[in-house]
Amino acid sequence: AQTVTQSQPEMSVQEAETVTLSCTYDTSESDYYLFWYKQPPSRQMILVIRQEAYKQQNATENRFSVNFQKAAKSFSLKISDSQLGDAAMYFCAYRSLNTGFQKLVFGTGTRLLVSP
Protein backbone atom coordinates (compact mmCIF):
# COMPACT_ATOMS: atom_id res chain seq x y z
CA ALA A 1 0.00 0.00 0.00
CA GLN A 2 1.12 3.50 -0.73
CA THR A 3 2.06 5.83 2.11
CA VAL A 4 2.74 9.54 2.27
CA THR A 5 4.93 11.11 4.96
CA GLN A 6 5.10 14.75 5.98
CA SER A 7 7.76 15.05 8.65
CA GLN A 8 7.18 18.70 9.54
CA PRO A 9 4.09 19.14 11.73
CA GLU A 10 4.54 22.91 11.70
CA MET A 11 6.57 25.49 9.80
CA SER A 12 6.90 29.24 10.19
CA VAL A 13 7.76 31.90 7.64
CA GLN A 14 7.74 35.67 7.49
CA GLU A 15 5.82 37.57 4.87
CA ALA A 16 7.68 37.91 1.56
CA GLU A 17 10.07 35.09 2.40
CA THR A 18 10.29 31.60 0.91
CA VAL A 19 9.41 28.36 2.65
CA THR A 20 9.67 24.72 1.61
CA LEU A 21 7.37 21.98 2.86
CA SER A 22 8.62 18.41 2.64
CA CYS A 23 6.83 15.28 1.51
CA THR A 24 8.04 11.77 0.82
CA TYR A 25 6.02 8.82 -0.38
CA ASP A 26 6.38 5.12 -0.82
CA THR A 27 5.07 3.24 -3.83
CA SER A 28 6.08 0.45 -6.14
CA GLU A 29 4.14 1.96 -9.04
CA SER A 30 5.55 4.04 -11.85
CA ASP A 31 2.44 5.96 -12.90
CA TYR A 32 0.76 8.24 -10.41
CA TYR A 33 -0.16 11.79 -9.51
CA LEU A 34 1.04 13.86 -6.60
CA PHE A 35 -0.79 16.81 -5.13
CA TRP A 36 -0.52 19.56 -2.60
CA TYR A 37 -3.77 20.64 -1.00
CA LYS A 38 -4.28 23.68 1.21
CA GLN A 39 -6.80 23.76 4.04
CA PRO A 40 -7.28 27.28 5.47
CA PRO A 41 -9.19 27.94 8.70
CA SER A 42 -12.41 27.91 6.66
CA ARG A 43 -11.71 24.15 6.28
CA GLN A 44 -12.29 24.18 2.52
CA MET A 45 -9.62 22.00 0.93
CA ILE A 46 -8.18 23.67 -2.15
CA LEU A 47 -5.89 22.12 -4.73
CA VAL A 48 -2.63 24.07 -4.87
CA ILE A 49 -0.60 22.14 -7.40
CA ARG A 50 -0.37 18.75 -9.08
CA GLN A 51 2.43 16.74 -10.65
CA GLU A 52 2.20 13.84 -13.04
CA ALA A 53 4.90 11.29 -12.31
CA TYR A 54 5.70 10.77 -15.98
CA LYS A 55 6.62 14.43 -16.36
CA GLN A 56 10.18 15.31 -15.44
CA GLN A 57 9.51 19.02 -15.41
CA ASN A 58 8.52 20.39 -12.02
CA ALA A 59 5.04 21.90 -11.83
CA THR A 60 4.62 25.59 -11.01
CA GLU A 61 1.55 27.69 -10.22
CA ASN A 62 2.38 31.33 -9.69
CA ARG A 63 4.21 31.54 -6.32
CA PHE A 64 3.95 27.77 -5.76
CA SER A 65 6.37 25.28 -7.21
CA VAL A 66 7.41 21.73 -6.50
CA ASN A 67 10.66 19.85 -6.45
CA PHE A 68 9.76 16.37 -7.69
CA GLN A 69 12.48 13.76 -7.28
CA LYS A 70 10.99 10.52 -8.56
CA ALA A 71 13.91 8.24 -7.73
CA ALA A 72 14.07 9.61 -4.20
CA LYS A 73 10.25 9.59 -3.91
CA SER A 74 10.29 13.15 -2.72
CA PHE A 75 7.81 15.91 -3.53
CA SER A 76 8.42 19.20 -1.76
CA LEU A 77 6.40 22.40 -2.09
CA LYS A 78 8.09 25.77 -2.29
CA ILE A 79 6.09 28.90 -1.55
CA SER A 80 7.78 32.11 -2.69
CA ASP A 81 6.94 35.62 -1.52
CA SER A 82 4.80 34.23 1.31
CA GLN A 83 1.59 36.06 2.12
CA LEU A 84 -0.59 36.10 5.23
CA GLY A 85 -3.26 34.28 3.25
CA ASP A 86 -0.91 31.33 2.79
CA ALA A 87 -1.35 30.40 6.46
CA ALA A 88 -3.09 27.02 6.45
CA MET A 89 -2.65 23.29 6.79
CA TYR A 90 -0.94 21.81 3.75
CA PHE A 91 -1.48 18.20 2.79
CA CYS A 92 0.58 16.18 0.37
CA ALA A 93 -1.39 13.47 -1.44
CA TYR A 94 -0.79 10.57 -3.79
CA ARG A 95 -3.06 8.98 -6.35
CA SER A 96 -2.30 5.88 -8.34
CA LEU A 97 -3.21 5.58 -11.99
CA ASN A 98 -3.25 1.82 -11.85
CA THR A 99 -5.35 1.00 -8.83
CA GLY A 100 -9.09 0.55 -9.23
CA PHE A 101 -10.67 3.79 -8.21
CA GLN A 102 -7.69 5.99 -7.69
CA LYS A 103 -8.33 7.18 -4.20
CA LEU A 104 -6.21 9.90 -2.69
CA VAL A 105 -3.73 8.91 0.01
CA PHE A 106 -2.86 11.83 2.27
CA GLY A 107 0.02 12.71 4.53
CA THR A 108 -0.52 13.96 8.06
CA GLY A 109 -0.22 17.61 7.10
CA THR A 110 2.03 20.58 7.84
CA ARG A 111 0.65 23.67 9.52
CA LEU A 112 2.17 26.80 7.97
CA LEU A 113 2.29 29.94 10.09
CA VAL A 114 2.94 33.26 8.38
CA SER A 115 4.01 36.27 10.41
CA PRO A 116 4.02 39.92 9.29
Next chain:
Amino acid sequence: DVKVTQSSRYLVKRTGEKVFLECVQDMDHENMFWYRQDPGLGLRLIYFSYDVKMKEKGDIPEGYSVSREKKERFSLILESASTNQTSMYLCASRDRGPMNTEAFFGQGTRLTVV
Protein backbone atom coordinates in the same frame (compact mmCIF):
# COMPACT_ATOMS: atom_id res chain seq x y z
CA ASP B 1 -17.78 26.45 -10.01
CA VAL B 2 -17.90 22.93 -8.69
CA LYS B 3 -19.73 22.75 -5.45
CA VAL B 4 -19.66 20.04 -2.84
CA THR B 5 -22.01 20.81 0.00
CA GLN B 6 -22.15 19.10 3.35
CA SER B 7 -25.39 19.50 5.22
CA SER B 8 -23.91 20.58 8.57
CA ARG B 9 -20.74 22.34 9.63
CA TYR B 10 -21.14 21.34 13.27
CA LEU B 11 -23.05 18.47 14.82
CA VAL B 12 -23.37 17.21 18.38
CA LYS B 13 -24.83 13.76 18.94
CA ARG B 14 -25.22 11.38 21.85
CA THR B 15 -23.53 8.02 22.17
CA GLY B 16 -25.62 5.29 20.57
CA GLU B 17 -27.52 7.61 18.23
CA LYS B 18 -27.77 6.88 14.53
CA VAL B 19 -26.13 9.76 12.68
CA PHE B 20 -26.47 10.79 9.05
CA LEU B 21 -23.96 13.05 7.33
CA GLU B 22 -25.11 14.26 3.95
CA CYS B 23 -23.08 15.39 0.97
CA VAL B 24 -24.32 16.77 -2.33
CA GLN B 25 -22.30 17.67 -5.44
CA ASP B 26 -23.53 19.57 -8.45
CA MET B 27 -21.05 18.52 -11.13
CA ASP B 28 -22.42 15.12 -12.11
CA HIS B 29 -19.30 13.40 -10.78
CA GLU B 30 -19.24 9.60 -10.69
CA ASN B 31 -16.85 9.28 -7.76
CA MET B 32 -17.63 10.43 -4.26
CA PHE B 33 -15.63 9.94 -1.08
CA TRP B 34 -15.90 10.25 2.67
CA TYR B 35 -12.77 11.05 4.65
CA ARG B 36 -12.17 11.44 8.32
CA GLN B 37 -9.63 14.07 9.45
CA ASP B 38 -7.88 13.85 12.82
CA PRO B 39 -4.89 15.86 14.09
CA GLY B 40 -1.64 14.07 13.44
CA LEU B 41 -3.34 11.45 11.27
CA GLY B 42 -4.24 13.47 8.21
CA LEU B 43 -7.20 12.39 6.11
CA ARG B 44 -8.21 8.75 6.08
CA LEU B 45 -10.65 7.26 3.62
CA ILE B 46 -13.77 5.72 5.13
CA TYR B 47 -15.80 4.75 2.05
CA PHE B 48 -16.08 5.73 -1.56
CA SER B 49 -18.61 5.26 -4.31
CA TYR B 50 -18.00 5.07 -8.05
CA ASP B 51 -21.62 4.98 -9.16
CA VAL B 52 -25.16 5.00 -7.84
CA LYS B 53 -25.70 2.16 -5.37
CA MET B 54 -22.04 1.16 -5.70
CA LYS B 55 -19.62 1.48 -2.82
CA GLU B 56 -16.21 0.34 -1.71
CA LYS B 57 -14.65 0.24 1.74
CA GLY B 58 -11.76 2.54 2.36
CA ASP B 59 -9.11 2.22 5.04
CA ILE B 60 -11.29 2.70 8.14
CA PRO B 61 -14.85 1.54 7.39
CA GLU B 62 -15.60 -0.01 10.78
CA GLY B 63 -18.57 1.60 12.49
CA TYR B 64 -19.70 3.36 9.31
CA SER B 65 -21.92 2.64 6.35
CA VAL B 66 -22.85 4.69 3.29
CA SER B 67 -25.70 5.20 0.93
CA ARG B 68 -25.80 6.50 -2.62
CA GLU B 69 -29.30 6.39 -4.04
CA LYS B 70 -28.78 9.33 -6.40
CA LYS B 71 -25.69 10.35 -8.28
CA GLU B 72 -25.38 13.73 -6.63
CA ARG B 73 -25.84 12.58 -3.03
CA PHE B 74 -23.58 10.46 -0.84
CA SER B 75 -24.50 9.84 2.77
CA LEU B 76 -22.30 8.63 5.60
CA ILE B 77 -24.09 6.75 8.37
CA LEU B 78 -22.85 6.11 11.86
CA GLU B 79 -25.03 3.21 12.94
CA SER B 80 -24.42 3.72 16.66
CA ALA B 81 -22.28 6.75 17.35
CA SER B 82 -19.40 6.38 19.77
CA THR B 83 -17.08 8.95 21.32
CA ASN B 84 -14.16 7.73 19.23
CA GLN B 85 -16.03 8.87 16.16
CA THR B 86 -15.72 12.48 17.26
CA SER B 87 -13.86 13.97 14.33
CA MET B 88 -13.96 16.16 11.24
CA TYR B 89 -15.63 14.50 8.26
CA LEU B 90 -14.88 15.63 4.72
CA CYS B 91 -16.76 14.70 1.60
CA ALA B 92 -15.18 14.89 -1.85
CA SER B 93 -16.14 14.22 -5.44
CA ARG B 94 -14.23 13.65 -8.64
CA ASP B 95 -15.12 12.91 -12.21
CA ARG B 96 -14.45 9.52 -13.74
CA GLY B 97 -11.24 8.66 -15.51
CA PRO B 98 -7.58 8.54 -14.57
CA MET B 99 -6.87 11.87 -16.21
CA ASN B 100 -9.46 13.77 -14.22
CA THR B 101 -7.11 14.59 -11.44
CA GLU B 102 -8.77 17.10 -9.21
CA ALA B 103 -10.96 16.11 -6.29
CA PHE B 104 -13.30 18.77 -4.92
CA PHE B 105 -14.06 18.92 -1.23
CA GLY B 106 -16.90 20.08 0.95
CA GLN B 107 -16.30 22.38 3.88
CA GLY B 108 -16.37 19.58 6.41
CA THR B 109 -18.64 18.53 9.26
CA ARG B 110 -17.19 18.66 12.74
CA LEU B 111 -18.98 15.92 14.66
CA THR B 112 -18.87 15.68 18.43
CA VAL B 113 -20.25 12.56 20.11
CA VAL B 114 -20.98 13.00 23.81
